[in-house]
Amino acid sequence: MPALDSMGGEEEPDLVPFRLNRLMAAWNTRLEALLAERGAGFAQWRVLMVAARAGRALTIVELAAHTLVPHSTLSRQIAAMERDGLLRRGRHAADGRAVSVELTARGRARYREWLPLALEEAEAGLAALDPAERALLLRLIDRLEGAVAPPQTSASIA
Template structure:
């Protein structure tokens, strides 16, 4: 099947060749995010931020007080990578860890003022790359697309149980 053709029917036994890469959503999502991350990394190279650090700053700017496990999920990063990233960020004064009030064994992670300033410095670049993703896409299409992604995320989470 040609790249620009869509499958004529949705059968459970379709092959990837029949679907085609240009109609296989996981391929498209990975390809888009791979390019987005590469473009973003190139744009923030001067700030010496890795993708993991950038994601950590962004997530903690919106959802403070996460555990390392929660942060790994939100930042889409392996826990071992997140652990190393947090150690480096803590040494740099970008984050702090605090014992959870209800359970002192659990450590919650927060941005420091320096971490917030670092996020505030990188956000304009992150937002500009985000806006580029939606060039030529109107508000209604964007809202429908984001709604579909949210449904897909819920579907994926169902399999995590």
């Protein structure tokens, strides 16, 4: 994307985070449309994906950190997903004050149903890269995550 000329004839610097954000917004919008065709919401997908990949119960704070959804918004989403039988809330085993969230069998089945859509959309975008470029992209993402991501107190989920 060409830089907008707003510095009086000087070329604007290339703001990589902004470009990556635009790219992911476009990619997520495409996945959101595929999910909507099946009556699914993108927010539900994100919560189910993180919960399924965690392989254990997560606190709402952990879910918020991994889904990038604000705690208050996530709490409402979790309540709705619990009513739909996709998630189960309970007291956290290690900290009784915290709420833990885990997938139900129905939630895991829904995740497995929607996973091919996410993989299909990922492949549609990555098709522009050859295998060596894909491998390089993954290595670069790992390096960038290590450079800018806050330290995790638990194992990576993404």
